[in-house]
Amino acid sequence: MSELALPKVDKNILSKKPLIVSDLKKIINKDNVLSDADEIKPYETDALAAYKNTPLAVVLPENTQEVSEILKYCNNENIKVIPRGAGTGLSGGALPLNDAILLGLGKFNKILDVDFNNNCVVTQPGVTNLSITHAVKHKGYYYAPDPSSQLACSIGGNVAENSGGVHSLKYGTTTNNILGAEMVLMDGTICRLGGKTLDQEGYDLMGLICGSEGLLGVITEVTVKILKNPQTVKAALVGFPTIEDGGNCVTEIISSGIVPAGMEIMDKALIDATEKFAKAGYPMDAEVLMIVELDGTNSEVDGMLKEIEIISKKNNSNSFKLSKNEKERMAFWSGRKAAFPACGAMAPDYYCMDGSIPRGKLSEILKEITRLSKKYNLAVANGFHAGDGNLHPLILFDGSKKEELKKTEEFGAEILKACVKMGGALTGEHGVGIEKRELMCEAFNDDDIQQQLSIKKSLDLKNLLNPGKVYPILRKCAEEGRVHVHRGEEKFPDLPRF
Amino acid sequence: MFTEEKKNSQIYQDSNHFKPDTEIAVSNLVKDFYKKKLPINLHGTNSKKYIGYNVQAAKTLNLSNLNGVIEYLPEELYIKVLAGTPIKIIEDLLEKHNQQLAFEPLDFGYINDGKSNKGSAAGCVATNYAGSRRFKVGSVRDFVLGFRGVNGKGDIIKSGGTVVKNVTGYDLSKVVSGSFGTLVALTELTLKVSPKKIFQNTIVIYLDDLKIISSLFHKILGSSNEISGATYIPDEPKSKKFGLNKSRVFKFNDLNNDGPFLAIRLEGDRVSVQERLKDISKELELKKYKTSILDNHQSVPFWTKVNNLELFTSTKNNLIRAVIPPSNSEKLMKFLGNKSKYFIDWSGSLFWIEVPEDDKIGQIREFISKNEGYMTIIMKSENFDFKEKVFSTDKAKLMISKKIKESFDPKSLFNPGRMYREI
Numbered sequence: 069m070s071e072l073a074l075p076k077v078d079k080n081i082l083s084k085k086p087l088i089v090s091d092l093k094k095i096i097n098k099d100n101v102l103s104d105a106d107e108i109k110p111y112e113t114d115a116l117a118a119y120k121n122t123p124l125a126v127v128l129p130e131n132t133q134e135v136s137e138i139l140k141y142c143n144n145e146n147i148k149v150i151p152r153g154a155g156t157g158l159s160g161g162a163l164p165l166n167d168a169i170l171l172g173l174g175k176f177n178k179i180l181d182v183d184f185n186n187n188c189v190v191t192q193p194g195v196t197n198l199s200i201t202h203a204v205k206h207k208g209y210y211y212a213p214d215p216s217s218q219l220a221c222s223i224g225g226n227v228a229e230n231s232g233g234v235h236s237l238k239y240g241t242t243t244n245n246i247l248g249a250e251m252v253l254m255d256g257t258i259c260r261l262g263g264k265t266l267d268q269e270g271y272d273l274m275g276l277i278c279g280s281e282g283l284l285g286v287i288t289e290v291t292v293k294i295l296k297n298p299q300t301v302k303a304a305l306v307g308f309p310t311i312e313d314g315g316n317c318v319t320e321i322i323s324s325g326i327v328p329a330g331m332e333i334m335d336k337a338l339i340d341a342t343e344k345f346a347k348a349g350y351p352m353d354a355e356v357l358m359i360v361e362l363d364g365t366n367s368e369v370d371g372m373l374k375e376i377e378i379i380s381k382k383n384n385s386n387s388f389k390l391s392k393n394e395k396e397r398m399a400f401w402s403g404r405k406a407a408f409p410a411c412g413a414m415a416p417d418y419y420c421m422d423g424s425i426p427r428g429k430l431s432e433i434l435k436e437i438t439r440l441s442k443k444y445n446l447a448v449a450n451g452f453h454a455g456d457g458n459l460h461p462l463i464l465f466d467g468s469k470k471e472e473l474k475k476t477e478e479f480g481a482e483i484l485k486a487c488v489k490m491g492g493a494l495t496g497e498h499g500v501g502i503e504k505r506e507l508m509c510e511a512f513n514d515d516d517i518q519q520q521l522s523i524k525k526s527l528d529l530k531n532l533l534n535p536g537k538v539y540p541i542l543r544k545c546a547e548e549g550r551v552h553v554h555r556g557e558e559k560f561p562d563l564p565r566f
Numbered sequence: 567m568f569t570e571e572k573k574n575s576q577i578y579q580d581s582n583h584f585k586p587d588t589e590i591a592v593s594n595l596v597k598d599f600y601k602k603k604l605p606i607n608l609h610g611t612n613s614k615k616y617i618g619y620n621v622q623a624a625k626t627l628n629l630s631n632l633n634g635v636i637e638y639l640p641e642e643l644y645i646k647v648l649a650g651t652p653i654k655i656i657e658d659l660l661e662k663h664n665q666q667l668a669f670e671p672l673d674f675g676y677i678n679d680g681k682s683n684k685g686s687a688a689g690c691v692a693t694n695y696a697g698s699r700r701f702k703v704g705s706v707r708d709f710v711l712g713f714r715g716v717n718g719k720g721d722i723i724k725s726g727g728t729v730v731k732n733v734t735g736y737d738l739s740k741v742v743s744g745s746f747g748t749l750v751a752l753t754e755l756t757l758k759v760s761p762k763k764i765f766q767n768t769i770v771i772y773l774d775d776l777k778i779i780s781s782l783f784h785k786i787l788g789s790s791n792e793i794s795g796a797t798y799i800p801d802e803p804k805s806k807k808f809g810l811n812k813s814r815v816f817k818f819n820d821l822n823n824d825g826p827f828l829a830i831r832l833e834g835d836r837v838s839v840q841e842r843l844k845d846i847s848k849e850l851e852l853k854k855y856k857t858s859i860l861d862n863h864q865s866v867p868f869w870t871k872v873n874n875l876e877l878f879t880s881t882k883n884n885l886i887r888a889v890i891p892p893s894n895s896e897k898l899m900k901f902l903g904n905k906s907k908y909f910i911d912w913s914g915s916l917f918w919i920e921v922p923e924d925d926k927i928g929q930i931r932e933f934i935s936k937n938e939g940y941m942t943i944i945m946k947s948e949n950f951d952f953k954e955k956v957f958s959t960d961k962a963k964l965m966i967s968k969k970i971k972e973s974f975d976p977k978s979l980f981n982p983g984r985m986y987r988e989i
Contacts, residue, residue, distance in 0.1 A: 185893035187787050208790075230733050237730070243737065244708050259962040264891035266915050267694065267705050268744070269940045269957050270985065271967050275707060275740020279733045296790040323641040325664060325761030364792060365845070368838040424729040426642045458731040496731035504734075511734050515721040519974070520736050526969035538735065 081167040102126040116160035123164035132288040140256030151282040153225030159501025193224020212239035230279030234330040237455035243278040248291035254528040298363035307354030307387035314356030315431035317383035330361040331455030338449040345410035348403030351387040415464035423487035424496035458496035587631035589753040597720030608747040613685030618984040649688035649752035668760035670697025673874040688752040694744030697873040698795040707743035715750035718975025749974040763833035768860040780896035783914030795831030796913035807922040886919040890939030
């Protein structure tokens, strides 16, 4: 792994650790301030487990006022603060710093108000994404954004990363599904944004905070929109003989006016890997497999499926299988959801990339990845949220071979650069964090980045909140690591990653 | 650089009015004004000039010459345009490809002078006012994939791109949406477009019981029948203070406009719409009420008229746009009674209220604020009391807004005071 540049450690802060811990214990319940090595070890990394760092101390406040007082204290004393939700992020956004307080929001774990009259849920940020759906499903409602880690990831973390999921093609990402938030700025100011109403008046600060990766404020409450379950959900598995056919079919479905709830593409390598692992019944003669899911009213879904079958045939599909019931629909997804562990079983290590491209470039990027795979002599398995152009190539390698690791990093960076060149983005849903920080200048020039840094400075003058993340600190396009998993030692191995 | 001497310049109109036709020209002008610390009245086609406070500025920067489609890829569901491109041009082009701007841009021309004027893409984004479909599909800001623009220092900046999934850096597209040209001179916009539904029907329910109306709004929001419009049009007050437009505006063969009514829109293919019509009749127990159906030919213009705010055509009164949690709609209807002229959209969330006497605005604001909502004074009467705030805010949000403003526009040159006197 490349050496990671981090903000300069303030030795003065390190030397004052006992005093700082003692002060923090006066601000909040002393049992919620952790400073012993054993206690803080679980907080030294997030799901980008290749990078670890020990924080100065961990604080676990229980209410907004405590968050405000901690931040005010740290701001006055020039102490850096790293906010952390459930620690499931894949880009290292919650990586601690040695001279920083890690602010864990795990105790903000209550749903405050389930309001069916206004179709919303008011919740504390530490509540998991899936818990929200669990709280409303008895009345036939759900919360739409469904990141693969939804069992464990917190809604506060979802806001910080603007998390999406398989269904974001139709239902959008977090930013399109929240109505209100409460946040605390680095100087301790508490601010309420939005509420139970649609839209906000004035500057859309909620839109700004959403996806800001914990750099602008700490979220202490979120109001999310809930939706009524669709009447019908059906899925189809479609096999294609070539990458071009699969890619063209995706484009033609969208062009025809159909907006599926989800549309995934897997290449041959991933079909083979997942079929061995999950035995989902995927067609083994396909070079490319498409899973397309539709929801809505019965006749609408049936109509769209018929149209998709026609479009698939036109694009040379060699198999078309429709889910007959809910059990079969879930089986279709089981292979796709097993992509990460399946790749873990194929090689000692893998890197998961996360880029976005215009859908029409699907076959072009797949060809480019194939070319790069040959160039670097490293195998790769590709899974795409094809409907919205979000790709997750998994590069397989052996981390014990020093040269291979370096090659993998170069391979990954080349994929992301190709995404940007094709009109896409460096990251579709995992965030920049520390992982893609130095690649930001592939997407933005100095003026763009300076504008973003001015916003950061306006809300956090001393650059104390989550410093060293998102924006390049080397001021050059260094190539750094992706999601690195060694011998299956993934953080949160039980979470499906897709 | 761009001084009075350059009278032959393309960007030059007179010494105080500039109409640049390239992004770089906008950047150079703003750099010059930045050096001289000259405030700028920034606008597109000026279709919404009456919203907000009047801008007192030495220079005027008209961006309507930045006009034209840069790239339209129907299969990628986006259109990239120069920011001053008229919304009408964009909608006409999308129509040819059976696509649309799903958020339904409002037409603010009718309330001003009775004529259509949808303004420019930049104006639409800068105001962030979405139409009837908003509660189903999202607001204008949800459809802005990316932008290019010039900040208050004259730097050309960009954010976002053309893809839907993009979490690279702060989402500045959201911040510029609804910022009324106070942060960035927009030069280029990429908007997400959507397939157009080929068929629609509207169910009209004739009723005036506020409790039942509120309960129907609630059921509509909780329906899985994909309802994409729900508006309540009450009777107009019998007062000379208001223009009587309802019977003229909503004149359709299958609509009885004598009394108040609630209208519900269903869009999709013909079979699906028919199927959902049956479903909704059961779900909302419509047998209890007198109803009628507007077919596709009547339904389309009906919703156009709603989104043109034609009930308030050429009004001389104050016009308020209020948004509240839908469960408070009954309270607000009761509060307004039959003295104010209003209609409700977004299935109980959005109220458009015409208020003749300036002194009532304060009471309405207080009521809305108590009921967890917010309001904006869209149109001001001749005798408008400028002690009233046009936009509502609170202390913390105003403080943060000032900081955000400063980060984009450190010398406060763009549209000073348009939204808040302090910004």
